[in-house]
Amino acid sequence: MTLGPSNHSSTSIAAAALSALCERLGDDLVLHGPEVERYCRDWHGDITSGAIAVIRPRSTKDVSEAVKAVRDLGLSIVPQGGNTGLVLGATPDEPERQVVISLERMSAIRRIDADDFSAVVEAGAILAEFKDKVEQAGLYFPLSLGAQGSCRIGGNVSTNAGGINVLRYGMTRELVLGLEVVLPDGSVFDGLSTLRKDNRGIDLKQLFIGAEGTLGIVTAVAVKLMPPAEQVATALLGLPALEDAIRLYRRARRDCCDLMSAFEFMPPVAFTLAREAIPDLPMPISGDYEAYVLMEISGSGLVDVDDLMNRFLEGVMVDGLVLDGVVAGSKAQARNLWLFREGMNEGQAKRGAHLRTDVSVPLSKLPAFVSEAEAAVYEACPDCLCVSYGHVGDGNVHLNVLPPSGLSKEEIAQRIYTSKVVINDVLYRFGGSISAEHGIGRLKKPEFAARLPDVQHRLLKTVKQAIDPDLIMNPGCQLNFTPDS
Template sequence: MSIETKEVPGQPALALEAALGADLVLGGADVARYCSDWHGDVATGAVAVLRPRSTEDVSACVRACAALGLSVVPQGGNTGLVLGAIPDRPASQVILSLERMTRIRSIDADDFSAVVEAGAILSEFKDRVEEAGMFFPLALGAQGSCRIGGNVSTNAGGINVLRYGMTRELVLGLEVVLPDGSVFEGLSTLRKDNRGIDLKQLFIGAEGTLGIITAVAVKLMPQPEQVATALIGLNALDDAITLYRRARRDCCDLMSAFEFMPPLAFTLAREAIPDLAMPMDGGYPAYVLMEISGSGLIDIEDLMQRFLGAVLEDELVVDGVIANSRDQARKLWLFREGMNEGQAKRGPHLRTDVSVPLSRLADFVRDAEAAVTEALPDCTCVSYGHVGDGNVHLNVLPPGDLPRAEIDARIYKAKTVINTVLDTYRGSVSAEHGIGRLKKPDFEARLPAVQRKLLNAIKTAVDPTLVMNAGCQLNYTGDSGQS
């Protein structure tokens, strides 16, 4: 991806400060910390960073930018992995950070709903909801840093998609500042509202290209009183698909997570967290980390023990361990989370986020890894992900001692090889991370003409001058003739 890094002139920043006040505008050296991506792979710039405190401030910021001909790049926790919140035209783009808008406007246990501002950090919001005796099920590795508005704007996935769905399925209503500064007020908590087109859906997953989400009304669930977590050893990844089908039958909708990992996951996790102890003896070709949860009269621990005992007896699995405490469960999940940290410690690498039909997941991993190994024999494949929704993170680690240019060349080639295999499976190049700027070329190359026409029509209807997050998702053409 090409990103401009030329010097940003100061005059537009001064004009923004004059229009909005010094409290809302950051310029100069303070801008830098907002202009680097989560992994530190990309560093760019911006005219200024705007930090509104309210929806009214956001509206004023958008109007001021429009008057100056500046594009607005909305930013939440800046934990995204596809450069959706990083400017690629720093001389004409402003970052609008929602980090000050953190208020939880309401939590209603009787209505099983909450209204929260877009800048609230996910983990902090989940804690407040738990204090009220409720549960918000969105769970991500970055939940200590990511923010609700970004979760909605990217339609984030996470480990609980299997039971609770993507973020889209947790949203009841939205408040959004539109490109002309007007406010779409749709913070309803109604479960059933069939009054025509559901406008909030336009903004979920749009990555800020149609407006800036300032507040969200979400569904809440009863707090799970019992959680059972198990790590299971298998003879092959194909067995994970069979095991998943069995678990869906025997555990029904109580299953909240079903993750697959390769043996290398444990090595990588321990490189990042050295004091992690191996939870079971021996090395197996594939592993599943499974969780079921519930409340009320159901005995979750007994259900997990009976399920695991039955599949062991049927020789569907080779080995398994059930966490006997919350602390032990947390340590099992640390292998899944630490694996990502371990990959980062090995240096720049390809991070993919693809999806295929669930029934073909094992075949895809086998074919894609074989194709990468043939094309790049000195690289290491690490495949893991969410069995229940067909989401695979097939990452590729080049040798860390190569010059950066050679590493980048291997990353690009590995991506091309994987996407070629993916196309034969009629899969998606983005399962849960979004498109942003990083995946835009891959998205555009596979976009049918009719779908492109519809997307462009929506964009130009809502944002004809292309003020919102220009350069993200697609190369749109607006009424002004910009692109």
């Protein structure tokens, strides 16, 4: 059954499509009615839409059959993992023409191979649960995200997720050995190899990493595993200025080498925001310094991580790069230090709707970018609060803007829009990117499309039309791919 132009209302078309899906796939796989709503709401709850149905396959074969059914009905697909994305990449935007395919039931770990330092896991596995299973096998999967208790492996791959360990282990792309993907015609690309070296031409799996479900549905992933970090040293440091964070990072890269696994910068307001979210969080350090760094080094075997951290800090404090600091003496203390970084996000959310950015600039330009971008925001919106923090080691800055309380929804929306425009203007002068790790989705599509060079646009369109000629996979995400666009 194909749903083309007709005299029926869109509601009638949706009802007919739902009936056809239930008949073809069975009631076990097709969810409809009020339960659909939770799959159609973005992570922060700012946007709620709808869909004809939610299909919840139990196997790769189920996904293949679902894709064929949706295609035959002339509808489109929004693939979804844990629905924790921040750019509306998994949120339907045409409720009466779209079907969500959720991978939440496909959560099996197909194998963990300790000798091969690899694992094969289905796309619906929750990241934290997968990491726990890997740890029980005496290994370590280094992807670490704030949403790891609910995000899923397939979504991590489809968005090329980043996180706090990028400077040591890289983005998700660098952790993927192979993929299994259901293509828009229902066929299955089986590329689940765990080979480290395989130079047989174009690496096809890379097409689907970061594609946000616009080329196919990732159903399983082969990933690299690492030896566990048996020793971890965590320190929170107070610095004279943000510029000193770059100098400190350069020094840490030299002295700590590849043992450094995290290097985050935070502003003084981070402590206020974190304690608004977690009121009993004890202050480990004075909140009077201009900038703060949360640094972690880790290792295993014969390496003495604690001694390395102490010797490193002695040197940088003598040289004046660090004014004050605290080193965690236990796992519990380390956890409390990280709660300031994580609680800061919760504190911002408690203050209401605000601009969340995820930008990157060359590492050497990070302090200058933050200074100029914040100045531009304060000139345009003097009553707002800028909160800049992020990953020093990869130039990723989350420059968020919080409007004051008491404004109307319209006034808040205007502050957010104005702040985004002025930040992006500064960003492009610095040669930066509007998306360091969150992706494009639907939220950042206008800015992405407006500055996409013609050659890149042509290449993206060519790839899309070759793999998804009917344009059924996540339409409206990343770019508006149409036959005449």
